[in-house]
Amino acid sequence: MTAADRRRAILETLSSEKFTTRANLAFEFGVSKRTIDHDLLLLSRKYPIYAIPGKGGGIHVMDNFRLDGRYLT
Numbered sequence: 001m002t003a004a005d006r007r008r009a010i011l012e013t014l015s016s017e018k019f020t021t022r023a024n025l026a027f028e029f030g031v032s033k034r035t036i037d038h039d040l041l042l043l044s045r046k047y048p049i050y051a052i053p054g055k056g057g058g059i060h061v062m063d064n065f066r067l068d069g070r071y072l073t
Contacts (some may be wrong), residue, residue, distance in 0.1 A: 001029070007039050011047060014061040021058040022051075 001009075006029050013020060013028070023034045029036070040059060043049050048062035 003039070006031070007043055008041055011043065013051065013063075014059065015065060018063065019058055019060050025059070035043075 008059075009029065010025060013025070017072065022033050022040070025036045026033045040049060040051070048065050049059065051059050
């Protein structure tokens with residue numbers, strides 16, 4: 001899996017779950033937490049991804065975000 005494939009998969013995971021932790025992402029994709037941090041930094045420049053630190057925190061995507069970009073019915 002390339003870095004671009006992994007980042008796309010991270011976006012798909014966040015758009016379906018709306019919340020996860022970097023430890024879960026690192027385990028799921030078989031990479032280090034530092035690699036996930038780098039991926040999230042790059043993704044957060046283009047997509048509405050944010051992190052909440054501390055207990056109960058994690059990686060979130062805005063509630064109204066859809067990966068396919070379709071917002072109107």
